[in-house]
Amino acid sequence: MITPILxxxxxxxxxxxxxxxxxxxxxxxxxxxxxxxxxxxxxxxGEGFAPPRVLTHVDFRFIVTEQLAAxxxxxxxxxxxxxxxxxxxxxxxxxxxLAESDPDGLMLVTPSDHAIPDQTAFxxxxxxxxxxxxxxxLVTFGVRPDRAETGYGYLELSxxxxxxxxxxxxxxxxxxxxxxxxxxxxxxxxxTHLWNAGIFLFSVATILAAFERHAPAILDAARSAIAQGRxxxxxxxxxxxxxxxxxxxxIDYAIMERADAxxxxxxxxxxxxxxxxxxxxxxxxxxxxxxxxSGPATALDCTDTLLRSEEERLELVGIGLxxxxxxxxxxxxxxxxxxxxxxxxxxxxxxKAKGAPQAETFPKxxxxxxWFETLARGPRFQVKRIVVHPGAALSLQSHHHxxxxxxxxxxxxxxxxxxxxxLVSENESIYVPLGAHHRLENPGKLPMVLIEVxxxxxxxxxxxxxxxxxxxxG
Amino acid sequence: MITPILxxxxxxxxxxxxxxxxxxxxxxxxxxxxxxxxxxxxxxxGEGFAPPRVLTHVDFRFIVTEQLAAxxxxxxxxxxxxxxxxxxxxxxxxxxxLAESDPDGLMLVTPSDHAIPDQTAFxxxxxxxxxxxxxxxLVTFGVRPDRAETGYGYLELSxxxxxxxxxxxxxxxxxxxxxxxxxxxxxxxxxTHLWNAGIFLFSVATILAAFERHAPAILDAARSAIAQGRxxxxxxxxxxxxxxxxxxxxIDYAIMERADAxxxxxxxxxxxxxxxxxxxxxxxxxxxxxxxxSGPATALDCTDTLLRSEEERLELVGIGLxxxxxxxxxxxxxxxxxxxxxxxxxxxxxxKAKGAPQAETFPKxxxxxxWFETLARGPRFQVKRIVVHPGAALSLQSHHHxxxxxxxxxxxxxxxxxxxxxLVSENESIYVPLGAHHRLENPGKLPMVLIEVxxxxxxxxxxxxxxxxxxxxG
Numbered sequence: 001m002i003t004p005i006l007x008x009x010x011x012x013x014x015x016x017x018x019x020x021x022x023x024x025x026x027x028x029x030x031x032x033x034x035x036x037x038x039x040x041x042x043x044x045x046g047e048g049f050a051p052p053r054v055l056t057h058v059d060f061r062f063i064v065t066e067q068l069a070a071x072x073x074x075x076x077x078x079x080x081x082x083x084x085x086x087x088x089x090x091x092x093x094x095x096x097x098l099a100e101s102d103p104d105g106l107m108l109v110t111p112s113d114h115a116i117p118d119q120t121a122f123x124x125x126x127x128x129x130x131x132x133x134x135x136x137x138l139v140t141f142g143v144r145p146d147r148a149e150t151g152y153g154y155l156e157l158s159x160x161x162x163x164x165x166x167x168x169x170x171x172x173x174x175x176x177x178x179x180x181x182x183x184x185x186x187x188x189x190x191x192t193h194l195w196n197a198g199i200f201l202f203s204v205a206t207i208l209a210a211f212e213r214h215a216p217a218i219l220d221a222a223r224s225a226i227a228q229g230r231x232x233x234x235x236x237x238x239x240x241x242x243x244x245x246x247x248x249x250x251i252d253y254a255i256m257e258r259a260d261a262x263x264x265x266x267x268x269x270x271x272x273x274x275x276x277x278x279x280x281x282x283x284x285x286x287x288x289x290x291x292x293x294s295g296p297a298t299a300l301d302c303t304d305t306l307l308r309s310e311e312e313r314l315e316l317v318g319i320g321l322x323x324x325x326x327x328x329x330x331x332x333x334x335x336x337x338x339x340x341x342x343x344x345x346x347x348x349x350x351x352k353a354k355g356a357p358q359a360e361t362f363p364k365x366x367x368x369x370x371w372f373e374t375l376a377r378g379p380r381f382q383v384k385r386i387v388v389h390p391g392a393a394l395s396l397q398s399h400h401h402x403x404x405x406x407x408x409x410x411x412x413x414x415x416x417x418x419x420x421x422x423l424v425s426e427n428e429s430i431y432v433p434l435g436a437h438h439r440l441e442n443p444g445k446l447p448m449v450l451i452e453v454x455x456x457x458x459x460x461x462x463x464x465x466x467x468x469x470x471x472x473x474g
Numbered sequence: 475m476i477t478p479i480l481x482x483x484x485x486x487x488x489x490x491x492x493x494x495x496x497x498x499x500x501x502x503x504x505x506x507x508x509x510x511x512x513x514x515x516x517x518x519x520g521e522g523f524a525p526p527r528v529l530t531h532v533d534f535r536f537i538v539t540e541q542l543a544a545x546x547x548x549x550x551x552x553x554x555x556x557x558x559x560x561x562x563x564x565x566x567x568x569x570x571x572l573a574e575s576d577p578d579g580l581m582l583v584t585p586s587d588h589a590i591p592d593q594t595a596f597x598x599x600x601x602x603x604x605x606x607x608x609x610x611x612l613v614t615f616g617v618r619p620d621r622a623e624t625g626y627g628y629l630e631l632s633x634x635x636x637x638x639x640x641x642x643x644x645x646x647x648x649x650x651x652x653x654x655x656x657x658x659x660x661x662x663x664x665x666t667h668l669w670n671a672g673i674f675l676f677s678v679a680t681i682l683a684a685f686e687r688h689a690p691a692i693l694d695a696a697r698s699a700i701a702q703g704r705x706x707x708x709x710x711x712x713x714x715x716x717x718x719x720x721x722x723x724x725i726d727y728a729i730m731e732r733a734d735a736x737x738x739x740x741x742x743x744x745x746x747x748x749x750x751x752x753x754x755x756x757x758x759x760x761x762x763x764x765x766x767x768s769g770p771a772t773a774l775d776c777t778d779t780l781l782r783s784e785e786e787r788l789e790l791v792g793i794g795l796x797x798x799x800x801x802x803x804x805x806x807x808x809x810x811x812x813x814x815x816x817x818x819x820x821x822x823x824x825x826k827a828k829g830a831p832q833a834e835t836f837p838k839x840x841x842x843x844x845w846f847e848t849l850a851r852g853p854r855f856q857v858k859r860i861v862v863h864p865g866a867a868l869s870l871q872s873h874h875h876x877x878x879x880x881x882x883x884x885x886x887x888x889x890x891x892x893x894x895x896x897l898v899s900e901n902e903s904i905y906v907p908l909g910a911h912h913r914l915e916n917p918g919k920l921p922m923v924l925i926e927v928x929x930x931x932x933x934x935x936x937x938x939x940x941x942x943x944x945x946x947x948g
Contacts, residue, residue, distance in 0.1 A: 017789075298824050300817060307809075315491075315806045315832045317821045320814035324798070328807040332789045333800070335781075335809050340794035343774060347791045350772050358789045375849040376859050376925070380900070381883035383857065383925050385850050405881045405903050407927040409855035426854070427929040429879050429903065451850070451857050453881040453925045455901040 002126070002201070003076070003105050004044035004052040005094045008037055008064060008112040009084050014276050016344050017332035018310055021360040026113035027063050030274060031284075037064070038071050040112035043119050048127075050105075051076040053098065055090045058082055061235050062368040062471075066389075080232075082240040087198070088215060088254035089246035092222035093238060095207045102204065106133050109200040109251075114273050115283065121269035129201045129265045132169040138210065138256065139169060139201040142194025142264040143271045148184035151275060153177055153196040153252070155264045161191035169263035175252060194266055197273075200251070207255070215254040221246035233472060277325040277334070277341040281306035297328075304338065332358040368471040369394050370447070382459045384452045388413070388442040395469035396439040402456030402463060404432040406440070411448030414441040424450075437467060476600070476675070477550070477579050478518035478526040479568045482511055482538060482586045483558050488750050490818050491806035492784055495834040500587035501537050504748060505758075511538070512545050514586035517593050522601075524579075525550040527572065529564045532556055535709050536842040536945075540863075554706075556714040561672075562689060562728035563720035566696035567712060569681045576678065580607050583674040583725075588747050589757065595743035603675045603739045606643040612684065612730065613643060613675040616668025616738040617745045622658035625749065627651055627670040627726070629738045635665035643737035649726060668740055671747075674725070681729070689728040695720035707946060751799040751808070751815040755780035771802075778812065806832040842945040843868050844921070856933045858926045862887070862916040869943035870913040876930030876937060878906040880914070885922030888915040911941065 012025030019025030026037040034042070041052055051074055056064050058080040068075055079093055091109055098107060108126060116122050129139035142155040144164050157163040158173035175196065179187065187193035202210075211219040221242055228239035247254070256262060272283035284292035284306065291299045295309035297316040306325040309316040316328040323338040334344065351359035364373040369392035376383040388394070388411075396416065406415065407429040415424050416439040417432055423443075424430050432438045434456065442448040466473065486499030493499030500511040508516070515526055525548055530538050532554040542549055553567055565583055572579060582600060590596050603613040616629040618638050631637040632647035649670065653661065661667035676684075685693040698716035705711075721728070730736060746757035758766035758780065765773045769783035771790040780799040783790040790802040797812040808818065825833035838847040843866035850857040862868070862885075870890070880889065881903040889898050890913040891906055897917075898904050906912045908930065916922035940947065 296830070298821060300821055300824070301814075309807070313805060315825060315830050316809070317807070317818075317825070318809045319817050319821060320811035321798070321809060322811075324795070324809065326800070326807070326809045328802070330804045331787060333783070333791070333802040333807055335790070335792045335795060335798065335800045337794035337796075340775075343793050344791075347772060347774055347793060350774070351789060351791070356770070356789050375857060378883060378923065381923075381925075383849060383859070385857075403901055405879075407879045407929075409852060409927065409929055427877055427879075429905070429927075431903070449852065449855075451855075451925075451927045453883065453903075455881075455883055 001050045001105065002044075002048060002108050002130070003050045003098055003102065004041075005091070005098075005107050005109045006037070006040055006044070006052050006054045006112045007087060007090055007109065008054055008056040008060065009081050009090065010111070010113055011084070012113060013348055014342065014344050015274070015280070016348055017327060017329050017334055017358060018308070020358075020362055022059070023063065023362055023366065024060075024113075025274065027060070027067060030280065031115050034071065035067055036115065036274070037112045038067050040110060040114070041068060041073050042071060043116060043122060044108060044110065045073055049108075053077045053079070053094060055079045055081060055094055057084060058237065063366055065234075066366075078235045080235050080237045082238060082243050085243065085246050085248040087251040088218050088249045089222050089243070091200075091207065091251050092211050092215075092219050092246075093225060095204050095211070096219075096222055096226055097236070099204050099208065104203060104205060106130065106201060106203050107207065111198050114197070114271065116269065116271050118269040121267065125265045125267045125269075126201060128168045129263075132263050133201045133203055133206070136203070136206050136261060137169065138206060138259055138262045140172065140256065140262065140264045141197050141199040141201075141267050143197050144266055144268045145188055145193065145195050148181060148188045149195065150179055150181055150184050151279070152273065154179065154187055154193045155196050157192045157194065157264060159192065163192055164194055164266045165268070166266055169265050172262040172264050175257050194264055195271070196252070197267070197271060198252075210255050210259050214258040215247075215249075218246050218249070218254060277306060277327065277336065277344070278338050281325055281338060306338070331363050368392070370442075372452075375451075377459075380455055380457065382454045384454070386440075386450050386452050388440065388448045388450075390442055390445050390447065393441040393470055394439060395471075395473065396437060396467040398435055398437050398465050398467075399456070399463050400435070400465075401458035402454045403434045404438075405453040406430050406432065406450050407453075408448065408450045411442060411446050412444050413448050413450060414443045415439070416441075439468075475524045475579070476518075476522060476582050476604070477524040477572055477576065478515075479565070479572075479581050479583045480511070480514060480518070480526050480528045480586045481561060481564055481583065482528055482530040482534065483555050483564065484585070484587055485558070486587060487822055488816065488818050489748070489754070490822055491801060491803050491808055491832060492782070494832075494836055496533070497537065497836055497840065498534075498587075499748065501534070501541060504754065505589050508545065509541055510589065510748070511586045512541050514584060514588070515542060515547050516545060517590060517596055518582060518584065519547055523582075527551045527553070527568060529553050529555060529568055531558060532711065537840055539708070540840075552709045554709050554711045556712060556717050559717065559720050559722040561725040562692050562723045563696050563717070565674075565681065565725050566685050566689075566693050566720075567699060569678050569685070570693075570696055570700055571710070573678050573682065578677065578679060580604065580675060580677050581681065585672050588671070588745065590743065590745050592743040595741070599739045599741045599743075600675060602642045603737075606737050607675045607677055607680070610677070610680050610735060611643065612680060612733055612736045614646065614730065614736065614738045615671050615673040615675075615741050617671050618740055618742045619662055619667065619669050622655060622662045623669065624653055624655055624658050625753070626747065628653065628661055628667045629670050631666045631668065631738060633666065637666055638668055638740045639742070640740055643739050646736040646738050649731050668738055669745070670726070671741070671745060672726075684729050684733050688732040689721075689723075692720050692723070692728060751780060751801065751810065751818070752812050755799055755812060780812070805837050842866070846926075849925075851933075854929055854931065856928045858928070860914075860924050860926050862914065862922045862924075864916055864919050864921065867915040867944055868913060869945075869947065870911060870941040872909055872911050872939050872941075873930070873937050874909070874939075875932035876928045877908045878912075879927040880904050880906065881925045881927075883923050883925055885916060885920050886918050887922050887924060888917045889913070890915075913942075
């Protein structure tokens with residue numbers, strides 16, 4: 001049995017506006033109907049795989065459990081990073097945590113924001129690496145290049161030209177940083193270089209030994225973060241102070257470039273890191289003009305262009321465009337030259353500087369009990385759609401500055417106002433006066449949807465006093 | 475006194491998505507804070523001008539009165555066209571209607587969707603034409619060209635080169651259709667051609683005589699449309715059958731190209747027909763890179779690009795663009811090569827064919843009593859924001875398939891449900907059961923805003939039975 005370790009802490013800001021700090025790209029259905037995280041989890045589920053373990057940022061914990069539950073996968077553990085420290089500390093923590101139950105086991109470490117459409121080919125590659133991993137190698141997976149890509153790092157195989165076509169593990173001679181075009185073309189011709197996909201297979205013992213030798217400080221920090229961490233509602237919170245002391249560094253730099261006995265399994269299937277909108281275009285389903293569309297998008301006489309509308313009721317039209325990417329959402333639209341999509345980060349700095357919430361957050365706000373979004377806002381009122389998962393409950397709370405009208409439009413709510421508890425069904429309403437203690441629950445088996453109309457002098461999310469909260473929030 | 479005739483029936487689809495058939499560009503604040511129609515009305519208001527008369531499509535009648543009221547202008551008449559028949563029938567009808575009260579008066583006929591920023595210069599030009607108009611000339615106004623524009627028609631003056639710089643009326647030798655680039659360059663060099671701005675000054679008697687001579691059938695149709703038309707709530711409805719019999723033709727073709735005694739007053743001020751997004755860009759406030767932005771739009775390293783966000787809470791970001799126009803609205807986004815903006819019409823055909831409502835309508839629906847917009851929609855519910863003008867009332871109505879919850883969030887509503895009449899104030903709600911007769915009124919002095927939550931099996935606008943309607947709708 002191989003234990004999958006899903007690394008799921010990235011912030012994916014280069015795919016703004018679809019991906020934002022509060023809900024990054026791995027949680028979005030960027031390709032197909034499942035999210036990248038769901039597809040990544042499914043890829044490592046089934047025969048030969050133990051339930052996955054997930055490393056994620058503390059802010060994403062409920063998104064992770066919700067998205068896994070939606071596809072019927074129960075994780076064995078979800079480790080919460082108080083802050084992102086890159087892949088080396090995350091892998092060290094995962095290895096230490098797994099060592100407690102399976103010290104001789106194999107770990108398959110994968111990002112959860114890449115696209116690998118051919119699941120069978122991927123599993124064959126993993127299988128091809130098992131023996132080497134059992135023998136104490138650090139197994140990595142390299143993608144056979146089909147162009148002189150300058151946006152990826154490379155693995156150099158020590159074998160003869162053609163080694164990249166071998167079906168099994170090949171010794172790795174070294175790692176190559178993102179190359180310039182000339183070097184990339186040389187490597188493509190040479191036949192001994194693979195793209196570094198950031199996927200690894202090794203035994204718990206092997207990787208822990210490698211950390212002991214090459215990055216003992218990171219291992220110590222990870223060990224402390226676990227020892228001083230604490231379980232919390234089924235998650236495991238790594239200790240903030242200890243975690244913050246770990247060097248923020250990738251596994252490539254911390255271990256792989258220093259270790260011996262590294263092998264790579266060549267992988268000839270399709271793969272994309274979806275690292276920029278240009279990559280999404282390049283690796284998307286292009287028509288004969290090189291146009292990729294998604295959602296209600298219409299391209300008239302465009303070439304080499306990506307048009308994505310991320311909402312059913314938002315029509316995007318492109319006319320006569322060449323080398324353009326356009327991503328439309330109801331609160332934010334990006335239009336960029338296809339060669340300049342790396343500069344999205346600069347745009348985000350501008351938006352942040354002017355205080356635009358779109359830089360980091362979505363109108364839809366995910367909470368452990370479900371989600372809400374603001375539909376309309378006025379000087380003294382706000383209208384929200386609130387969706388509560390079956391069996392979930394909001395905290396018992398009150399507000400100083402607003403009263404709330406709730407109209408249930410789907411399902412049934414159990415509503416507490418003061419001392420009274422009442423079931424409110426579709427097409428029924430209830431009023432929550434300013435100052436009243438209240439709680440909203442969904443006792444049913446289907447999502448409950450209600451429209452909330454707030455009125456008052458101050459309508460900020462921080463006007464909330466929580467008395468009880470099943471999600472242990474402050 | 476000159477009577478302004480504001481032609482206001484255009485559909486402006488080339489400026490989609492800002493301009494749509496249901497609410498075309500003249501009613502939008504395309505330049506500055508006032509709408510083009512309001513700016514056009516203001517331009518011909520004040521000393522020397524009688525109250526304006528407006529020709530518009532029947533569907534726009536309440537928009538016309540609402541927008542004029544908002545800037546304190548009371549029209550002398552609003553003539554309603556059952557369908558658009560181009561400018562010749564509209565001007566004939568306006569002349570006949572004005573002849574009843576002022577048969578010797580002067581009419582200044584202007585489109586209401588152009589930009590003429592310098593009001594003083596415009597009025598000077600009008601003044602310069604008065605004497606010729608009194609003397610029986612058909613006076614037109616021509617814009618001094620500053621480039622070899624191929625998108626406009628031209629007026630050819632019969633004077634020497636330099637005639638286009640004269641301060642007063644010049645005899646017109648002929649009209650030139652939109653030229654090819656070579657001809658446009660020739661005309662720019664020649665100094666005897668002006669852009670045809672579609673603005674005219676003449677006496678009622680002169681234009682009626684010209685119609686009698688050159689287009690008597692149109693005059694007959696217009697006369698019948700008035701004779702068989704009827705006043706309606708302060709509007710005048712031209713008769714559909716008679717109006718439909720009028721040839722759909724421009725005043726240029728029907729009269730100007732055939733008539734004698736045509737003079738043109740050269741106008742050297744800025745002018746734009748805002749006839750395409752490229753024109754909006756060209757005539758907009760370009761920065762040193764040729765970038766024009768409007769609303770929350772951010773341009774990073776763009777050149778010769780128009781970026782417009784038409785909503786306060788919609789961030790538009792452009793990166794590395796050249797010769798692109800991007801117009802962002804929450805329900806529709808256009809991105810086009812700047813040289814291809816005429817093809818917006820083709821895009822609309824595609825949208826219409828696939829049934830996208832964005833092709834012709836806005837989420838915000840204007841009614842005589844105010845407006846509403848859908849905020850959210852589900853299988854069995856819909857949420858609307860409804861804004862009712864002070865003193866206005868919706869019809870007494872009922873619905874077969876839905877019940878409605880109303881929560882007042884601004885102002886006070888007078889609500890009739892069955893036999894009961896009740897005042898509902900901010901932060902109060904009322905329930906309208908399925909089938910109940912109900913009416914909503916705003917008895918106050920400020921707009922009243924309410925949130926309506928509909929639930930039911932069918933939520934179309936056509937599930938309405940009207941019992942009484944102060945706006946005489948069916």
